[in-house]
Amino acid sequence: MTVTLADVAARARVSPATVSRVLNGNYPVAESTRERVLRAVDELDYVLNGPASSLAAATSDLVGVLVNDIADPFFGIMASAAQSAIGESATGRGGGEKLAVVCNTGGSPERELTYLTLLQRQRAAAVILMGGSLEDPEHLAATAGKLTKLAEAGTRVVLCGRPPVSGDASAAALVFDNRTGARLLAEHLLGLGHRRIGYVAGPADRTTTRHRLEGHREALAAAGVAEGPTVHGPYDRASGHAATAELLARDPHLTAVVAANDTVALGVCAALRERGLSIPGDVSVAGFDDLPFSVDAVPALTTVRLPLHEAGARAGRLATGAEEPPAGGRETVPGELVIRGSTARPRG
Amino acid sequence: MTVTLADVAARARVSPATVSRVLNGNYPVAESTRERVLRAVDELDYVLNGPASSLAAATSDLVGVLVNDIADPFFGIMASAAQSAIGESATGRGGGEKLAVVCNTGGSPERELTYLTLLQRQRAAAVILMGGSLEDPEHLAATAGKLTKLAEAGTRVVLCGRPPVSGDASAAALVFDNRTGARLLAEHLLGLGHRRIGYVAGPADRTTTRHRLEGHREALAAAGVAEGPTVHGPYDRASGHAATAELLARDPHLTAVVAANDTVALGVCAALRERGLSIPGDVSVAGFDDLPFSVDAVPALTTVRLPLHEAGARAGRLATGAEEPPAGGRETVPGELVIRGSTARPRG
DNA sequence: TTGAAAGCGTTACCAA
DNA sequence: TTGGTAACGCTTTCAA
Numbered sequence: 001m002t003v004t005l006a007d008v009a010a011r012a013r014v015s016p017a018t019v020s021r022v023l024n025g026n027y028p029v030a031e032s033t034r035e036r037v038l039r040a041v042d043e044l045d046y047v048l049n050g051p052a053s054s055l056a057a058a059t060s061d062l063v064g065v066l067v068n069d070i071a072d073p074f075f076g077i078m079a080s081a082a083q084s085a086i087g088e089s090a091t092g093r094g095g096g097e098k099l100a101v102v103c104n105t106g107g108s109p110e111r112e113l114t115y116l117t118l119l120q121r122q123r124a125a126a127v128i129l130m131g132g133s134l135e136d137p138e139h140l141a142a143t144a145g146k147l148t149k150l151a152e153a154g155t156r157v158v159l160c161g162r163p164p165v166s167g168d169a170s171a172a173a174l175v176f177d178n179r180t181g182a183r184l185l186a187e188h189l190l191g192l193g194h195r196r197i198g199y200v201a202g203p204a205d206r207t208t209t210r211h212r213l214e215g216h217r218e219a220l221a222a223a224g225v226a227e228g229p230t231v232h233g234p235y236d237r238a239s240g241h242a243a244t245a246e247l248l249a250r251d252p253h254l255t256a257v258v259a260a261n262d263t264v265a266l267g268v269c270a271a272l273r274e275r276g277l278s279i280p281g282d283v284s285v286a287g288f289d290d291l292p293f294s295v296d297a298v299p300a301l302t303t304v305r306l307p308l309h310e311a312g313a314r315a316g317r318l319a320t321g322a323e324e325p326p327a328g329g330r331e332t333v334p335g336e337l338v339i340r341g342s343t344a345r346p347r348g
Numbered sequence: 349m350t351v352t353l354a355d356v357a358a359r360a361r362v363s364p365a366t367v368s369r370v371l372n373g374n375y376p377v378a379e380s381t382r383e384r385v386l387r388a389v390d391e392l393d394y395v396l397n398g399p400a401s402s403l404a405a406a407t408s409d410l411v412g413v414l415v416n417d418i419a420d421p422f423f424g425i426m427a428s429a430a431q432s433a434i435g436e437s438a439t440g441r442g443g444g445e446k447l448a449v450v451c452n453t454g455g456s457p458e459r460e461l462t463y464l465t466l467l468q469r470q471r472a473a474a475v476i477l478m479g480g481s482l483e484d485p486e487h488l489a490a491t492a493g494k495l496t497k498l499a500e501a502g503t504r505v506v507l508c509g510r511p512p513v514s515g516d517a518s519a520a521a522l523v524f525d526n527r528t529g530a531r532l533l534a535e536h537l538l539g540l541g542h543r544r545i546g547y548v549a550g551p552a553d554r555t556t557t558r559h560r561l562e563g564h565r566e567a568l569a570a571a572g573v574a575e576g577p578t579v580h581g582p583y584d585r586a587s588g589h590a591a592t593a594e595l596l597a598r599d600p601h602l603t604a605v606v607a608a609n610d611t612v613a614l615g616v617c618a619a620l621r622e623r624g625l626s627i628p629g630d631v632s633v634a635g636f637d638d639l640p641f642s643v644d645a646v647p648a649l650t651t652v653r654l655p656l657h658e659a660g661a662r663a664g665r666l667a668t669g670a671e672e673p674p675a676g677g678r679e680t681v682p683g684e685l686v687i688r689g690s691t692a693r694p695r696g
Numbered sequence: 697t698t699g700a701a702a703g704c705g706t707t708a709c710c711a712a
Numbered sequence: 713t714t715g716g717t718a719a720c721g722c723t724t725t726c727a728a
Binding site: 045060069071073079084099115119298 | 397400401448462470501617646
Binding site: 016017018021027028030052054055056057 | 713714715716717719720721722
């Protein structure tokens with residue numbers, strides 16, 4: 001029924017071993033033999049049996065990319081870059097075709113663990129975890145355990161935009177400098193004279209949320225300015241929209257709002273507009289991540305640009321081994337402050 | 349070194365066959381035995397070997413979701429919905445854990461084929477192809493061949509937002525009614541009195557591009573209105589931005605611009621604003637897809653809402669067999685006209 | 697309800 | 713450079 005390697009071997013009048021060697025290309029084979037085998041493969045329309053191959057070789061060509069929210073371009077951009085990098089690194093040699101696949105955890109710790117187990121089952125060649133992680137100790141421990149086990153089994157582990165698990169050097173980590181970015185953003189607003197700044201934070205238990213908030217507070221503290229109202233919520237538009245009402249209720253005289261990221265900032269802006277407040281005339285708004293659409297959605301949005309594409313590509317290369325892991329296993333990637341129209345001074 | 353099923357069997361004092369049956373749950377096993385086995389699994393921290401399992405069973409639990417551009421929320425939303433649906437359908441039984449993975453083709457026909465081959469190698473349980481397809485006959489034939497082969501090998505094939513390959517009923521297809529959507533959009537503008545309407549189309553060789561353009565032209569023809577300038581380009585913001593200059597050069601008196609989708613519309617709006625043209629005062633703009641951010645980016649954007657989430661979820665269910673395929677193998681999903689501020693009449 | 701054993705299709709080692 | 717042949721770890725009849 002289905003064509004096997006043995007069929008190809010018979011047709012090419014060689015042994016199965018030889019066919020395997022031709023297909024994998026990592027072994028010397030006479031050119032004439034090679035051609036004969038490839039012709040047979042073509043004629044029979046043979047497709048390698050992945051599971052059998054993985055079983056025998058004890059590894060697969062699967063690379064898992066875990067993201068918190070696949071509908072968010074923040075992850076889409078990084079994942080896309082990673083997939084391209086992984087695809088390209090395979091071009092180097094004939095056999096190294098990797099299957100980069102992205103898995104959507106939806107921010108759920110259980111699904112994250114489930115996917116890790118599934119990838120472990122598949123004997124994945126590598127796993128990339130993208131985006132902030134939950135800070136629940138139990139989940140952290142569970143994840144760390146899984147990652148260690150994966151690494152032990154020969155799976156490359158790469159963290160991208162997520163802090164490394166303490167004490168585990170088996171994973172290469174690319175970490176965004178969320179703290180500094182948030183600090184720069186706040187300093188910018190403070191420098192313009194803003195003193196009543198609201199903050200729409202992400203979910204309370206995520207690393208990105210905490211780091212950005214910490215950077216923000218650092219700047220306020222350094223300037224001796226009292227912290228304005230802060231509201232937590234998911235990293236989406238609705239959250240920014242809802243939070244804005246709350247912020248204004250707590251301090252009707254806000255002159256600026258900092259959002260956890262650009263998507264949240266969109267919601268903030270929508271809510272402000274609904275109230276007839278102009279941006280940045282009445283209220284200045286700042287975001288984070290600098291997603292492509294943000295400039296259209298809110299031309300006045302000052303934000304922090306993270307090198308998503310570059311980071312994703314590097315993560316991909318680290319996953320295939322095309323790039324050496326950074327010294328110490330981790331590297332901090334800076335963000336760049338992008339100043340747009342919200343560089344307005346507060347009124348009055 | 350690594351724990352195998354035999355180890356678990358030994359520890360639980362049963363045969364490997366029994367362990368397999370417990371793990372797969374599709375066989376009657378005495379409750380006491382079951383518990384003993386599960387305890388052993390836990391104690392030994394056993395993880396099933398996916399490749400071995402797939403080899404023996406001749407199928408895997410991998411479900412591939414192919415998308416044209418993972419950085420585009422259009423695909424992200426559908427993919428996310430599909431993944432959730434696939435995950436949930438597994439919850440029904442203990443063993444049916446499926447690994448839904450999304451593969452980014454980047455719109456490249458070669459990569460699409462490569463991914464299909466890779467999934468074929470893996471003996472994927474199902475494959476979902478999302479989004480418009482290239483209309484090149486050669487590529488179409490190649491794809492059709494692959495899909496047929498996949499179906500023959502027992503892989504479920506689902507098309508979502510892509511027209512079915514002619515004469516192949518082996519794939520379930522959910523098709524967006526792009527033609528009607530585009531027609532409604534144009535009729536709306538015509539109804540308002542617009543007579544000089546520019547069109548920014550997608551890439552020339554994609555089904556979505558053609559269908560939307562056809563619907564647009566249908567409406568114009570029916571109204572006896574001459575077609576305005578049309579420019580083709582990729583489905584992204586830059587394309588809309590660049591195309592706008594071209595459109596205005598060809599007809600400086602345009603009163604409306606229809607974009608291939610919301611992302612393109614964003615670029616159109618940005619370009620119009622740069623020229624000091626107000627939306628919808630000077631020029632009305634229409635989009636397609638109704639992506640979440642579009643309302644923020646362009647509050648005045650009239651567009652067509654496609655049920656992305658619902659379609660993705662159904663595709664996921666079709667892939668797992670949780671939902672019966674539509675009669676005839678294909679079903680057309682309508683879009684809904686969303687009228688926002690661009691319901692302005694042309695000036696003068 | 698459980699066990700024994702024959703594959704599943706490759707890979708990789710050892711010879712030749 | 714090539715062939716023979718044990719693994720690889722699981723599923724699945726067939727018997728008991």
